[in-house]
Amino acid sequence: MNRIKQLRKEFGFTQQDLANKLNCSKSIIGLYENELRKPSMEILLKLSRIFDCNIDYLLGVSNVRSIPDLDDLDIAFSNGIKGLNEENRETLKNIMKGLLLKQHMEEQNNTNEDK
Secondary structure: OOHHHHHHHHOOOOHHHHHHHHOOOHHHHHHHHOOOOOOOHHHHHHHHHHHOOOHHHHHOOOOOOOOOOOOHHHHHHHHHHHOOOHHHHHHHHHHHHHHHHHHHHHHHHHHHHHO
């Protein structure tokens, strides 16, 4: 079954309900659901917001419905790492591994002290 149709039914929307939300006609929804027409990027973005899922899920590219929310640090880190060359990326990965190991050891020490 087409993901748009699946999600529409799951949310209890009629084709007309979804058409109203997308500001298009019911027949367009039918075309999307029967895969006779592909939604534009704008429509895919609107659908992803309506159904709270990612675009890859809507397109059937992924079975992962949504990605956890990113906080500001995740976003800044993601944007920052893209600008690094390969050597600096490796350095950053090693720093992260070290921090995670340190945190793990501290958690183990705290657990052992509680016993």
